[in-house]
Each structure stands twice: as structure tokens, then as C-alpha cells.
Amino acid sequence: MSSGAETVEPANTSPQFHVRCARELFEALESPDGTTRLAALQAVQNAPETAFSFGLHAKRDLIDVLLSQAERLRGEFEWLNWIGALAAFHDPRVFRLFASLISTESHSQLLFALANYLQTEPVDSIRTQLGAALMQNDCVARARALAPVLLPHPGLSAAESLRIGLLQPADENPLPLFSAAIEEWLNELNGPFQSESQIELKRQGAATLATLVSHWDRLLESSKKWLLQWAAEIDADLVIDAIRKVLAKETDAIALAALEAAANLKNFPADLEILIAPFLEDSDPLVRRAAIRSCRSASDWRLFFEKEPSALVRQTCISKVIDQEGMNAVPFVLQQLANPDWRIRAAAAEGLLLLGNPGVRAAITILPEASASARISIGRMVIYSADEGLLDEFIRSCPH
Numbered sequence: 001m002s003s004g005a006e007t008v009e010p011a012n013t014s015p016q017f018h019v020r021c022a023r024e025l026f027e028a029l030e031s032p033d034g035t036t037r038l039a040a041l042q043a044v045q046n047a048p049e050t051a052f053s054f055g056l057h058a059k060r061d062l063i064d065v066l067l068s069q070a071e072r073l074r075g076e077f078e079w080l081n082w083i084g085a086l087a088a089f090h091d092p093r094v095f096r097l098f099a100s101l102i103s104t105e106s107h108s109q110l111l112f113a114l115a116n117y118l119q120t121e122p123v124d125s126i127r128t129q130l131g132a133a134l135m136q137n138d139c140v141a142r143a144r145a146l147a148p149v150l151l152p153h154p155g156l157s158a159a160e161s162l163r164i165g166l167l168q169p170a171d172e173n174p175l176p177l178f179s180a181a182i183e184e185w186l187n188e189l190n191g192p193f194q195s196e197s198q199i200e201l202k203r204q205g206a207a208t209l210a211t212l213v214s215h216w217d218r219l220l221e222s223s224k225k226w227l228l229q230w231a232a233e234i235d236a237d238l239v240i241d242a243i244r245k246v247l248a249k250e251t252d253a254i255a256l257a258a259l260e261a262a263a264n265l266k267n268f269p270a271d272l273e274i275l276i277a278p279f280l281e282d283s284d285p286l287v288r289r290a291a292i293r294s295c296r297s298a299s300d301w302r303l304f305f306e307k308e309p310s311a312l313v314r315q316t317c318i319s320k321v322i323d324q325e326g327m328n329a330v331p332f333v334l335q336q337l338a339n340p341d342w343r344i345r346a347a348a349a350e351g352l353l354l355l356g357n358p359g360v361r362a363a364i365t366i367l368p369e370a371s372a373s374a375r376i377s378i379g380r381m382v383i384y385s386a387d388e389g390l391l392d393e394f395i396r397s398c399p400h
Contacts, residue, residue: 017043022057026065037069038078041085048088063091070097080110087117099126103133108141115145123149131160137191143167159184166196175200178208186215189223198226206234216242221254228257236264247275255279259290268296285310292316298324302332315347322351330355330362337363337374349377353384360385367397 017039019025028040044051044062052062060068063086070082083101086094094117102114123130134146147167150160158176162184165175178185178201188197201208209230216224224242231239239261246258259279262272272294279291289312292304301324305317318336321329329351336348352359363378370378375398382394 019043019054022054022062025051025054025062026057026060029065029069034078038081041078041081045081045085045088048085052089063089063093067093067097080107080113083110083113087113090121095121099123099129102142102146103129106139106141108145111139111141111145115149118149123153127153131157134160134163140192143192159187162188163193166193166200177204179211182211182215186218190218190220194220194223198223198230202230206238209234210238213239213242216245225254225257228254228261232257232261232264236261237266240265240267240269244272244275247272247279250278255282256284256287256290259287259294262294263290265294273297280304285313289313289316292320295320311341311343314344318344318347318351322354327355327358330359333359334363334366337366337377338371342373345373345377349381353381357385357387357390360387360390361393364390364393364397367394368399 017028019028019040025040025044028036029044031037031040044066055061066082066086066089070079070086073079073082086097098114098117102111102118105111105114118130130146130150134143134150136142143163144167147164150156151164151168156164158181161173162175162181165173166188169175176184185197185201188194189201191197201212209227212227213231216227219227224246228239228242228246231242236243243258243262243265246252246254247262249255252258259276262268262276265272273296276291276294279287280295282288282291288308288310292301292313293316299320301317301320305314305321308314308317318333321332325332333348333351336344339345339348349363352363355362360378360381363381367375367378379394382390
């Protein structure tokens, strides 16, 4: 490309591209030959000021041509190249196009390129348009791209501020408590940035959890599951009413989370046993296991163990037998050390360890008749107990 005495060429390209006036440049940019178009476009991108200095031809300047081609080639493989070339020009025509595209396009790379351009421009004239684009839920990339554009803008709504805060976290702009922006938080929990919202709300602690539970019926199922899991970690008693609602449906998809939370209740209401009972026969072994863990009333867990086909659930039955019977469960648990399934043997060993030294000592007594796998389990129990007396007993009892 040359203008007067100046010559500008695309870097590292072959063949070299030369034009001497606006007419030649525009003809190259509008050539039916794709290679010629892209060579001219690359030259413009490498030297935008020089290209623009060619001036007018047929009452059009370079930006008119680029805009026309961008419109004609929209959706084609080379379209992003034309948008990239336009981004070099801070012109009201380019601004209007980019403002329109950022509200309608969904290509991630394009959206962030448009946002980078708009960050260098005053956006007061399109403030409402950008706010609507930020708050739409159909395109995550659009909202993420616009967050830094609107971040410094004064007069943001509470909803806009919250979404920007979730996408552009900053220590100097702390997010509001849930209780101070309930509607806005609920909208985000039910929107595409649910994960970011959940992370930030958990940081607010038990007080926020307690307030959030009161809006249970307005939450999506995924948020209800998250809320039950969060409560199970810090204070399951806060969600007792929610647990009842879920378990009363019996087939609710979040029953597992409700049962796991119920297992952590400090104050266990008697009526909950009735709601839990149907889940003991559920087709999902994870649900059956959680139901067994959450039960508090006395049951024949040995019978459950015998009837249960899932090793995962049988492991839990062993724990329940020990919890219910204490040392009286030792003969039953010792039998499981001979089980061919290593998962059952592991559960039995863990249960005996929970009974302390008496449980380990009881296991040592069966060493002479124990199988090799059972001896290994007992040896690991002795090592884990870190008791020299038990180690001596183990060594004396091992068959030579």
C-alpha cells in the first residue's frame, strides 16, 4: 500500500500488496477474489491510519467500505476479520455497529472484542441498551463481556451492580448481603450465574442460610439441592421444614440431598422417621444408603444387611448395627471380616476400630482361624490403633 512517498505492506506475507489511491484500495477490499480481499484487509489492519489517509472515492471513505463489507459478509468465515479491522477506528459509525452487535451476537470471541472497543468509548448514549444486554440470561458470554464495560458507570441499578460484582469481583466493592437485596439474589440464583451466586452466598454464613431458607418455594431445584447440602455442612436444623417438604413427595429428585441433611440433624423430630421409611426401599442404592444413615429409631439392621444387594448399602448397615448394639455387635461384625467383598471387610474393620481397643482385641482372637484377607484387615487395624499392647497380642496370636 502506498500513499505519496509512503509504502506500507503486510508483515510476513507474500505476495506483497501495493495500492496507490483510495480507488485501488476499495476495489481490492471489494474484490470477488477472497485472497485479494483478505490481503487488502490485512494491509489496512497493519496500517489503519495510512489506509484511512487515502481519503474518499465515489463519496465513500475507508470506514464506509469496511462497514459495507462487514454487512455483506456477515456470518461468513472472514467476517471477524472485517470486525477486527473496524476496531482500529474510533468513529461514530463503528461505535453504532458495535453497540448493535454486542446486543445481538453470541460468538464469545466477537463479544469480548466488541466490549474491549466499547471500554474506550463514552457509552452514556447506549447505557440502557447495554444494561439490558448485561441482564439478559440467554448468552453468558455477552454478560461477562459487558461487566467491565459497565463497572465504572455511575447509577447502576441494584440488579446490575450485583451481576457485575459476581462477574468482576473486587474487594473495594463488596456484594450486598442476601437480606439487603433479596430479589436480586434470587434472580441470580435462578439464572446462568447460579454457581457464582452460591459461592458468594456461602461466604455470608449461617445468617444468610437461615434467611434464604424462608424463600424455599422460589428456588430452582438445583438451588434447593445446593441449599440442603450447605445446611448439612453447617446446621441441618435450619432446613428441617425444607427436608419435610422434600421427603413428603417421596419421589422428589432432591430426596438424596434431603436425606443426607436429615442425617446431620441435631434435633431429630419423631415424625421424620415416617417420611424416611419409604426411601429404605428406593431403587437407587445411594438413596437407600442415605435413608439408613438418617434413621434414628431402632431397626433390625442385620436383616437389612442380609436382604440388601448393594455392597455400598451393606457397608452402612454394618455401621448402623454397631451404632445400635455397641459391643454386642462384635460377633456379627467379626463374621464380615471373612466376607469375599473387600468393601464389606473394610467396613467391618472400620466399625471395630470405632469400638476402640476392645473391638480390635476381639478381632485378634480370631486370628488363628482367620483367612489371609481377614488377617491383613486385622493387621491394618492394629497398626492404625498404634497400641503396643495390641501389637504384641497380634504377634503372639498370628499362626506360625
